[in-house]
Every structure is written in C-alpha cells, then in structure tokens.
Amino acid sequence: MQLVTQGLTSHQIAQQLFVSEHTVGTHRRNALAKLGSRSLHHLLQFLDPVAS
Numbered sequence: 001m002q003l004v005t006q007g008l009t010s011h012q013i014a015q016q017l018f019v020s021e022h023t024v025g026t027h028r029r030n031a032l033a034k035l036g037s038r039s040l041h042h043l044l045q046f047l048d049p050v051a052s
Helices: 010-017 021-035 040-047
Strands: none
Touching (some): 010 021, 021 040
16 A cells, blocks of 8 residues: 555556556455545545645
C-alpha cells in the first residue's frame, strides 16, 4: 500500500513487485472492500490521513 500512497499506477506497482497488474488491482479492491468503500480517495485517506 505504500506504493499506492506514492501515487504509482497499477502498472508501475506491478513492475516494481514483479506481479501482474491484475494482482495489484485485486489487492487494491480487497483493501477498499475491508474499508467498505469503492473510492481510492478513501483508501488514501485511511493510509495517510495527514496528506488528505
């Protein structure tokens, strides 16, 4: 999730972690589901409340 807060795209994250973009998207969706949200903005607020 640190890479998400840095503003990297799914493609960039996948390249850095040597996984597929689909895997990155799945993890992002799972994190949003745990927060009960569909918005990346809410995920970013949760991960870094000072920056929001």
